Amino acid sequence: MHRYARFRAENGHELQLYLTFPPESTFSEQDMLNYFNNFGPVQEVRIPSQVQRMFRVVALVYPETAALVLTKTNPHYICGSQAPVKPYRFKPFRYWFLDEN
Numbered sequence: 001m002h003r004y005a006r007f008r009a010e011n012g013h014e015l016q017l018y019l020t021f022p023p024e025s026t027f028s029e030q031d032m033l034n035y036f037n038n039f040g041p042v043q044e045v046r047i048p049s050q051v052q053r054m055f056r057v058v059a060l061v062y063p064e065t066a067a068l069v070l071t072k073t074n075p076h077y078i079c080g081s082q083a084p085v086k087p088y089r090f091k092p093f094r095y096w097f098l099d100e101n
Contacts, residue, residue: 015061015062016057016059017066017069017070017088018086019055019057019058024081025054025079025081026081027081031078031079032056032078035076035078039072041060041065070085070086
């Protein structure tokens with residue numbers, strides 16, 4: 001069994017995928033939606049507000065769809081652009097710059 005087939009996380013994060021892509025990629029949000037809809041229903045595609053960050057988060061409707069995407073050959077190719085996909089791991093924001101003393 002593929003290592004991501006049993007992927008489960010808390011708080012619904014098992015429904016979200018994290019993907020990166022090269023800066024020269026030209027695929028759009030709609031292209032991503034169309035691509036991932038081939039695996040199952042997509043809830044949303046999130047694009048971070050920082051333009052320099054080359055990643056997207058895809059939220060799927062069913063955990064089984066996320067597992068299916070993760071078990072397929074990785075990286076995925078969207079409109080000819082390489083897009084490695086990983087399970088989304090929620091990382092709480094840390095206020096490392098605040099002095100606790």
